[in-house]
Amino acid sequence: MQTALTPEHAATPDGVEAEAILRKCVHCGFCTATCPTYQLLGDELDGPRGRIYLIKQVLEGHAPTRSTQLHLDRCLTCRNCETTCPSGVQYSNLVEIGRRIVDAEVPRPPGERMLRWALKEGLTSPLFAPAMKAGQLVRGLLPAAFKAKVPPSAPASAHRWPQRQHPRKVLLLTGCVQPAMLPNINSATARVLDAADIQTLFATDAGCCGAIRLHGGDHDGALEHMRRNIDAWWPLVSAGGVEAIVMNASGCGVTVKEYGHSLRHDPAYADKANRVADLTRDLSELLPDIVPALQAHLALPRTAGERGGGAALSPAGREGRVADRPALSPAGREGRVADRPTPSPAGRMKRLAFHPPCTLQHGQQLRGGVETHLRALGFDVQVALNEAHLCCGSAGTYSVLQPELAMPLRDRKLGHLAALDAGTIVSANIGCIQHLQSGTATPVRHWVEVLDDALAHRPESG
Numbered sequence: 297m298q299t300a301l302t303p304e305h306a307a308t309p310d311g312v313e314a315e316a317i318l319r320k321c322v323h324c325g326f327c328t329a330t331c332p333t334y335q336l337l338g339d340e341l342d343g344p345r346g347r348i349y350l351i352k353q354v355l356e357g358h359a360p361t362r363s364t365q366l367h368l369d370r371c372l373t374c375r376n377c378e379t380t381c382p383s384g385v386q387y388s389n390l391v392e393i394g395r396r397i398v399d400a401e402v403p404r405p406p407g408e409r410m411l412r413w414a415l416k417e418g419l420t421s422p423l424f425a426p427a428m429k430a431g432q433l434v435r436g437l438l439p440a441a442f443k444a445k446v447p448p449s450a451p452a453s454a455h456r457w458p459q460r461q462h463p464r465k466v467l468l469l470t471g472c473v474q475p476a477m478l479p480n481i482n483s484a485t486a487r488v489l490d491a492a493d494i495q496t497l498f499a500t501d502a503g504c505c506g507a508i509r510l511h512g513g514d515h516d517g518a519l520e521h522m523r524r525n526i527d528a529w530w531p532l533v534s535a536g537g538v539e540a541i542v543m544n545a546s547g548c549g550v551t552v553k554e555y556g557h558s559l560r561h562d563p564a565y566a567d568k569a570n571r572v573a574d575l576t577r578d579l580s581e582l583l584p585d586i587v588p589a590l591q592a593h594l595a596l597p598r599t600a601g602e603r604g605g606g607a608a609l610s611p612a613g614r615e616g617r618v619a620d621r622p623a624l625s626p627a628g629r630e631g632r633v634a635d636r637p638t639p640s641p642a643g644r645m646k647r648l649a650f651h652p653p654c655t656l657q658h659g660q661q662l663r664g665g666v667e668t669h670l671r672a673l674g675f676d677v678q679v680a681l682n683e684a685h686l687c688c689g690s691a692g693t694y695s696v697l698q699p700e701l702a703m704p705l706r707d708r709k710l711g712h713l714a715a716l717d718a719g720t721i722v723s724a725n726i727g728c729i730q731h732l733q734s735g736t737a738t739p740v741r742h743w744v745e746v747l748d749d750a751l752a753h754r755p756e757s758g
């Protein structure tokens with residue numbers, strides 16, 4: 297695509313990056329077919345190619361309007377278009393730049409400003425946890441719309457943390473809303489890793505990954521959150537005290553993996569940000585390494601390859617270094633560990649329907665790992681036969697800001713998942729879990745919680 301940026305934009309780092317991205321686009325429109333908002337609205341300007349044109353026009357001097365802002369707001373930043381694009385257009389980076397420029401030129405109405413401010417300040421505030429607790433106490437009295445946003449109080453077992461120490465250690469980002477809303481996800485992660493002889497550490501000063509402010513238009517605030525997390529993790533990271541920084545919310549994972557890009561213009565943090573990003577793993581990326589240990593707990597027969605020390609455990613895994621591995625071992629990608637019989641306590645459980653979050657399958661380009669390895673542990677896991685690549689409509693704060701699009705996407709997704717006739721829906725991101733749960737009576741959980749339950753009932757646990 298040819299470009300002619302105004303001198304005002306061409307001279308900025310954002311302008312330089314946007315121009316390089318725009319020039320990769322060949323207008324083919326393949327991306328339009330896989331865009332959820334285009335599928336719902338049928339308007340070219342509500343698809344990636346149309347949004348790319350809108351951003352190009354603004355950078356070339358056309359004054360943006362409220363309509364430009366609306367078309368950019370309606371984008372879920374699901375990155376399905378990036379997976380589809382044959383030219384490698386980094387759409388998500390472009391749309392963040394476009395949104396920043398448009399928001400600087402087009403004022404939002406006061407109500408919209410207030411809602412956006414409340415979301416970015418409220419969700420990342422230390423007051424969020426007490427507010428959630430108060431909401432849970434009166435949950436039964438809340439109007440349906442609020443009740444859907446407030447999960448029931450977690451049982452005491454959700455706060456049970458393993459006490460054993462292990463030579464192998466990882467850092468876990470507990471997140472901003474997760475400890476208050478669904479605390480069992482974090483403790484279940486620590487318990488499952490403990491069963492594989494890996495100790496989970498936390499940095500108490502770490503908090504929101506930065507995604508909430510980044511997607512809420514507060515770029516500077518997002519960078520501050522990223523620097524704070526890097527500072528909190530750096531003593532352990534620089535000392536080589538942890539093998540990985542583990543994310544059990546794929547929305548946080550995709551953001552932390554891009555810290556290097558976000559902080560590339562900050563000389564004090566650029567190198568540290570790259571180091572942190574390199575060390576960051578989605579929880580599912582640990583599965584090729586830990587499945588053999590978990591299989592032993594679940595009394596699963598091992599394959600001949602594993603008895604020989606081969607298929608499921610990567611060479612790096614044998615050396616006990618999660619961080620030195622490629623993102624997912626070849627065994628994980630090819631699904632070889634799944635080719636075994638699966639008699640196990642888990643195998644007697646009801647079918648699981650897995651919803652792969654966009655931040656996992658498109659943002660991090662991790663596909664198939666959760667299903668492959670849960671099957672290796674005896675679970676009957678299925679992915680929707682239709683539109684498994686499409687967003688569920690959660691997309692961070694999108695479900696609050698764009699409910700007229702988020703709810704149809706949720707219901708469409710739930711319809712496809714219901715066709716699997718599963719007892720439980722599992723996913724890998726708190727936003728998706730909470731959003732899907734608001735539309736179904738079927739339990740929606742993180743996959744690690746289901747795995748933790750199976751381990752709790754393992755033979756040696758009695």
Ligand code: SF4
Nearest residue numbers: 331371372374375377
């Ligand atoms: S990020 Fe998702 S919603 Fe936005 S343009 Fe791409 S496919 Fe469409």
Ligand code: SF4
Nearest residue numbers: 321322324325327381
């Ligand atoms: S698929 Fe890629 S190259 Fe084609 S229009 Fe979309 S962004 Fe441009």
